[in-house]
Amino acid sequence: MIKTIHQLVKVQAEIRPYCPAIGEKKRWLTYAHLNEEIETLARSFLSLGLNQSERVAVFLPKCFESVISIFATSAAGGIFVPINPVLKSPQVGHILSDCSATILITSKARYEILKSVLPVAIKYIVLTDDTDEYVSSSTVLSWFQLHTLALRDSSLPDILESDTAAIFYTSGSSGPAKGVTLTQRNLILGAQSVAQYLDSSSSDRLLLALPISFDYGFSQLTISFLSGGSCYLFDYLFAAELIRVVQQELITGLALVPTAWNQLANLEWPKEASQNLRYITNSGGSLSEETLKKLVREMPNVKPFLMYGLTESFRSCFLPPEQALKRPKSIGKAIPNAKIFIINANGEECEPYEQGELVHAGPLVAQGYWANQEMTDYRFKPSPNRINEVPSEQLAVWSGDIVTKDKEGFMYFVGRNDDMIKTTGYRVSPQEIESVIDKHDSVVDIVAFGVPHTNLGQGIVALIAVKPGLQVNDLLLSIRRFCGLHLPTYMSPHYIDFCIEIPRNPNGKHNKTALKEKYQNIFQEISSNLELQ
Structure with a gap:
């Protein structure tokens, strides 16, 4: 064994x-x-x-x-x-x-x-x-x-x-x-x-x-x-290289995140490239219906497996290939060795179409966070189906993802209940971005957040309060260089804006709700402007 x-x-x-x-x-x-x-x-x-x-x-x-x-x-x-x-x-x-x-x-x-x-x-x-x-x-x-x-x-x-x-x-x-x-x-x-x-x-x-x-x-x-x-x-650097290697190395299984699939969907797949390919998988974010249809059209004999997971419990759900085009927005049902619950604000399991937090129980659940008892206690809690007579904790991980399910039990991602940014297949901490950019000499205040992006899942927006009198173009270039030195590419803001003072709510915190609403369509607007040019 x-x-x-x-x-x-x-x-x-x-x-x-x-x-x-x-x-x-x-x-x-x-x-x-x-x-x-x-x-x-x-x-x-x-x-x-x-x-x-x-x-x-x-x-x-x-x-x-x-x-x-x-x-x-x-x-x-x-x-x-x-x-x-x-x-x-x-x-x-x-x-x-x-x-x-x-x-x-x-x-x-x-x-x-x-x-x-x-x-x-x-x-x-x-x-x-x-x-x-x-x-x-x-x-x-x-x-x-x-x-x-x-x-x-x-x-x-x-x-x-x-x-x-x-x-x-x-x-x-x-x-x-x-x-x-x-x-x-x-x-x-x-x-x-x-x-x-x-x-x-x-x-x-x-x-x-x-x-x-x-x-x-x-x-x-x-x-x-x-x-x-x-x-x-x-x-690889370019998506076309992937197609070449799939063909050259006789690849049968290809696992990627939405960003890569979005790029591949717009390329032509030679018949020779996909003739050995048996399946493709997606995780790290939802795949758009348009991208999925393009991939299926290019590779009609390849089975698409749409998956959902989090590092704290490996993989949680998958959607079988035969359901992919029928329910393209679904994250599927529990994988083997996983028990999935959708729990509402009252701690009760949700009815169909009721929104709640996805909770993963079972042997795939991690031990917790290394040397971080506070965050472990916050995310890893007793399983909703624990047996009270059994002394052990039977822990489950509370994902922070809000989902719902239909009458047949297929689940659908709705959003997150925290400020986490999900971009290019990564989960990114806004505070980690903010702590780096804040070290730039010209920055007075900084807030980072995610808004919808067609190809990335979410694009990272950074709103920066700076010292008065600075030239915006020079400052933008300087901050982008600074991010390039101190942040990995996937954490670097995709859009940077400047202001005199960042809006705050009555509690004195950055008003991210209002800011997300204000910049909700920023990447769509940028894309439209580029097309007009």
Whole structure:
């Protein structure tokens, strides 16, 4: 019985040792080779003194080294922390400090940028490329040096399915990113649940185009390894590159977020590109009906799976392909191993067409937020169907998403009950954006919020109060450059406006309700003006 994610690879290495497991560019690793690399690196971690549940952070683009590092951390009994490669040093520094990582796996260029924000808890930095200038350092190792530390005869520890395996960082409605803490069981059951309704098999070849730090992206690996299929790692800049790789690598399963699907829907799919494609999936935001119809028209034999989830409980719902065009706005029903409730303001389960908060219960629910009891208590509460006679808490995660259901039980997303911005597949904290822009010398006050955007889900608007007498054009350019230096692209405002004073409500807080109403159609207006030009 498979209980840990590294066992997924080990089992496949015994069943199909010479079959491809992961690919990158023109290289492929077989399951036997991948398993050998994982176990060697796990022994190297143990030689470095990695203790049970210590955190190993991986700050790399999608590559063999990032996958091997993650699964080796699991095999050594550590907790892996994948960090989105597009994050800037302030965000990376926060994550490293928050989880008290002791080992950082990264590249030379990234290490140089991070030097000023590295916390004291870091004992070793492992660079996956050239380390010539660090040869005398006792704390900076090359990928090759790390491998030489492995003791071939040493045994790996026994890992329990209840052991903490990973911390995935996700933005909240306020403050910096929080670490969602997941057990081995969370990850294994998540893979099994999705693989079940996708009907995954060893003949599948998945394209991993999403960040590994995104649970939706990471699950492409676990689903693939669970079924004995293969997974191709790919970073892209333009949507057309995706179509080329789907065709070139004979991809059967493609998982993306709405932003990418919107771009792909406007491109022509050669018959050869989709002839091997068995299914496509969407998560990280709703897919427009227009985009869905275009995709189905371009790929008539491909099954579309529309999914909804949150990092705190992996995946919650999916809409079967046969319902996609019938109910294109639905997020579907609960996936296997999930129990979904819609709870109203009185704490009661909603009737059909009554709006309430989506609550997810069951074994996919995370342990909570790393070192953040206050937010854990706020989001993780007793399950609505708990058995009072059972002493254990039976926790559920309260999503903050307002949904409704029809008489047949299909659910529909309505909105959020907090200020969270959902853009390009990411959940973004307005406060995190505000805290960065506020450091600009010319900024007196700043408020950030999301409004509807056709392609992004929500576009980020920043309204900034500035010192009088400044030239707006110069200031706009300066602030955009500042955001480019200190914020990842997906957090940078899509529209910036200036004012003397930001409106506030009677409680003295920014009046976001009025501001959202004022800027509700700003991106539609911008699009219309561009068309007129």
